[in-house]
Amino acid sequence: MSRFDPRGKANRALLAGVSEYDHTAPDPQGVAGQLPAVRHNRTTLEDALHRGGVFGAGEVRTLASPAPDDFTGALRRACREARGLLLLYFAGHAVTSTSGNELHLQMRTARVLTGHGLPGSVSFSQVLGELAESHAEQVVVILDCCYAGNAAGIWHRFDDPKRKKHKILLLMSVQPNRCILGGDADVATPFTRELTRALDAGGDVWLSELYAAVKERMAAAKYRAEDDDPQRPQALAPPWDPEADVLLAAGPAMPPPPLAGDPWLLRLRALLTRGAGEGSGRKGGTPRTGASGTGAGEAGAPNAGAGRAGGREGGTRKTGASGTGAGEARGRKAGAGEAGVGEADAPNAGAGEAGGREGLAPGTGVRKARARKSAARSGRIVPAVLLALLVTGAGGYGILALTGESAPCGPSLELRVLTDPDLEPVIRAAADAYVTSDANTTGDGCRRSGVTVNSAGAVAVVTALGERTDAWQQPREDDNPQRDIGPQPDVWIPATRADVDRVTSAAAREDRVFARLEPQDGPLAYSPVVLAVPKARGAGLDPTGRSLAELHADLERADAATELHRSDPESTDSALLATVGLYGDEPGARGAAHARAAERRLARTARPEPSAARLLCTLPGDHAVDGRSTALVPEFLLKTGIGCHPATRVPRVAAYPDDVPGLEPAFVRVRWEDGDRDAEARDDAVDRFRTWLTGTDGRTVLGEHGFRSATGERGLLDAASAPEGLAESVRPARRADPSTMDRALERYGNAHGPGRVLFLLDSSGSMAGRWDGSSGGPGILKQTLPGLGGEDEYGVWAVHGTGDRTHTTLLTFGTHERSAAEQALDKAEVRDAEADPSGALRDALDFMRERGTDERPQLIVYLTDGEDDGRLTGKALEDVVDRARGAGAPVAMVSLSSSGCDQGRPAPRIAEAGRGRCLDVGDDLVPALHDEVARTGTGEE
Template identity: 55%
Template structure:
């Protein structure tokens, strides 16, 4: 075991934050002590911080807001099976221990304490069982972070854990054993997580050991205390010599912190250890049987002899290696997984290893939205090298790349032809791509058409028409054309060369914002079996092989159909040279050349074949000997490569396809909203944030919802086009926008809103949306016949309804909010989501967003 660098692996972060409990002692004697509103901030703050570390890629951070026990078990199991690199498990919520203190239980949303049985805790996760699941995972390292009462008791449980692979688990705990801690006042994160987030959000390389040391210092300086009045001291437990990289350090070469060096003359114990390792390599049977016990003894003696020095060097391997030069590789989000796999394989290959066993080059792989990457290289290289407060591509896109691997060769022309301003970066592409993958319509097997001949040689529109003839309820989904080239290329076929982009968009079925990547789309469809069985997905063909690992057991198998008017993916190696970046020019050029030659040669070909790619030349033969399920070995009439100008035109048409729009906001103004009214996370604050997604050509209005008779609302802002300042002034007027001394009837208000918006959309196809912001206090009026009436009207009106619950669990399956949004084709958001960003995105999809 040694210091662990998770880059290039499939990593996961599972963030479990239980802020709301169904049973609390104020209401029932077998409940938990109380609610934990600060934990809501914990999970959102930590998620954002981890996104910035560069260790976890797109879709690798999973948040579990106040899960029930069975939901937690399922999430933990999935995370354990989906990770082959670093798995970070974080828990914040109530913790409780057995009478002896030898067992720690993590209390989930439906947790209870059985009366009279103080060691029985229904619906709580026993930490020992959690460790068993984590130790048995595919992950190479597991970091467990606990922010709860009695967190320090976990150290003893880990120490006494006798199961296999305990050594790959590293524990970080918010407090010493047998201590209760402050849960915070709800205005921000809990003290431990607040300090943790600030450290993760900083700059530079960060290892777990350094994080722990600084956490102890910061907690001590801040004077945080336990419920007993003594100092709150974070704790840690892991095997000697272990460490994990938690932040890669954007914008600077990556180097490992120096490790302690042994004295010039190694001690006799180290020489003996080396001899034993040599005997192991020579196959000595006795050493094979007894080496572990001997190594433990010798390491202990060496630690005594060296006063602690030399152990880190022994564990880390080659202590004499100098830190390798770090290459920064930016790629399309659809390609990130493959490029990461290639980089990880290259790092340990003979091509990247010296005779002394040292790495020649390190590689950081990250993805950036395809449109953002093109724009940054075309127009923002000056700011990329010298960022300002308002224009910072290092923050918005990522570090300055040494290598760019776009998914379309035409992206290079989109950059060079339109470069503006002072250009600080020159792009030098290969003359040809190094791989190919067509974009396909992946149809569920149960909806697939006839033989192989029917799967090729037709346009995308014709394939979709044929699918809908086979099943009128079949859906087609596509990912975000601004985020991946694959989605933009699919959109070229979807629009069919016509100017009617809106008509093309209406061929798609989409609830909420589109999935960011094709892998995300394929991984979320199985969450709903009927949807999975009836939905065709526009995705790159290679994901028919490598994009199925997220949910193999429940996935609907698919058949690829090949539109002849959708250009395919053409990953291309592009060298990026930065002005005034010549300090290590020769070394960096050698590093780029080494990775290039390996990636475009046999080494890269092996990785690309395993992931389902095709060759570039001729008929684009599969690189693998056997095609994946549903893939044709040699499809006919694949589309010609894309042109950059055509891609730009389609992207412009996509951006204008959804506006101008109409949005009707319903703001719950009943008395129960008093505590959820002020500030940016209150009802009016969230509404104001979402107005940035609307432009002067959009029409919108705001209703104040209160009262249980009549229409159930009054107008705050009349429906029509508005300047942003006008709406902001109305929402800031405390005399008009205020909480009323009344209850609300969402049943009446939603029926009125659906009728109003259905009437406005009779004569055109402008996109429409209803947004209802509420604390769900009055959802008892959305039950039985009243709920049925709303669902029937939502189905008839054809207007999406975004239900925005200011409480956790509002969007749980079966709740009224979830049913209304699903029936109407809208999106449901609750306090477990980032409400500000989520609502803004939803409104922006309807409006033009040019305020």
């Protein structure tokens, strides 16, 4: 392994944080308790990774309290998609098997059964198996859970005959056979807190440096694990060789310390002014035994309640049972309240409210009681100590621990916001600014609400909100929007209001709908979908007042090597709206051919990028490609840029097609049936966020990211910092139409759905020397068959004869098992006859025209040695060329002659007329032909 810099690659980070569990103590099958601190783990680490510059837009996915299927499904998807770095993070409860040889990560549905059954858990060995088979070059696993250190032993014992596990590195929150504490509800757990601080240190942060920094920070803070053991993070095999390391962040440094008006300092001042002489806010210092205690379980009973913060994160060591949190079967007294209700001097009595906080030994109710008595004797000592801690940099937890007082701010309500992948970085930036704003801060300096932003494919979201809201509330194995999209949103911000109409139309056809949409009047902002043209190629281009087809035709006339790129229309609205412009409004069969032709004009790629940001991120990987590529993207990306590897990018200017609708993000409140338990508080939080986002502060953030005004001349909200190449004002194109978007989506699906391929194999006598083996005619065609799937229709004609009959059928046109098609080609024979290529091609073009009334992709492949090209001249050639232009089925002319595609030969003329390719033995013929067939078919890419 060498020093690995993943920037610019297809990276993925999957952050699974289980903060809420369905089964908790005192349920005898439940886990120790809830883990509210893990909510902060998810958001703080996600933000740190976004700031770090290694992971780009759409490359970080969080899973909020997933069920096992949600987790494994997302893991498999990340393993498929990652080509560079794959980072997997897990925080939540975990237990070991009785022997200690397996670590079980407990998901939301986790239970603990008699006999050590652990439904709702995922074994770490299973996780290693998925990661080892991933496409990623390098994998980093970060575990913040009980027994995290046991993962190293499982890695060493993992059966790995293919030697794939060595790309997997582990970073673990605690040493083997140790439980950690559940953390405070107001902050992330100690390990993740220090991890994100180290990631935010600024500059390049390598894994080896990250581990050293976290280890040093945790030692200095003297964080404690269960039984008052020090909590020491672990790594798989430190120290790393300097040449065998992984870059995890390359971002800017952390902002300076908060100023005097910071909400945290306001909270501190409120705490100081309370005075320690009040017995920490309780009359006479009497400990509470109700609201925040653990419950008065029987002494020594397993799974006694874990207290307000959920107790420790895990179970009774090496038993497979979930832990006790406050008391254990080893003679400890179960706690009931913060000071415990067991014997006054019993060791570790009652973990209670603060028993799950970082840095404090668990179950120290007696010591806390003594601390409160000491504090009561001198009302001046505590403020002095607090100020000393503040000066020396001690964390807020140390302050709270010394006072024995809960934080003055309770946990804030969390808003769930769902948006389009192209918009996610912008909405996330706005949410971050809002969360720390005065609008979201009470007079006591407390946060009113948090905001979690995630994105999912636009088509999937429209379908789920319109047709699958029942499954969103009650997921099924085969239908689980919570797994495929994310948690039920409070707010949806689609890229266009037309999406709301598409959802409403679909919902009207459903018997029962469990979500109601309440869109706000008017869009939040505006951003046109533009043709981002390399500056050198756009010099003579009139950027406005023309259709997309006209703009692109001008670019192609100036340079035929110009490439057109677009991201996935099923993932983002910007790509779907661009597709509306590409396809136009041609009806019927003519429109089907037009859609197919439009797709053929796009640059050939294995699969479309999931977002426009990702598209712009991949182009600079090849400077020559970047220089000749135009891209259909939202205009705002030309200002804000993209979060991937810094590279010298070709500067681009914007051309504004007048037939492509622009982005007009809408703010939509989503109300869920039976979701009214905290409706008033949630409505208030949504209203505050909407008011801020549509006000001056929100418009400032949108302007900084390159958006325009939603009304008037659509001027840039931040015109002062507009990059070169953007228009000062733009005339908006027609608004997005729901039915037009649905139609374009259907046509796109058809154009990329099951295809039709007709193979023409020259079987005349001159082919006798080019017939046998893998480089012969039948052998070449056999090597293209993997590009076809079971739903594709295809057939093979043997071309021979010069009279009325120009071919015979080797394989009837239809769907086939590959073995049947191979057998048909194996039986093909050379005929003692000449061939008439013009007659065979006319028949083939007519045959495919009759089948081309829909938008399914089509292709004609003619493979020949060119010996009969004398019959492809004059009127015969012109007739074939004319038919090829209007057939809608591209013709791939494949010549076994080295000069078959030379200028002036008939093959390149026919291929060009039908927007196909001409290939001869001077090309890498077999792979190129396979790619052509695979672009039409649904088999292997």
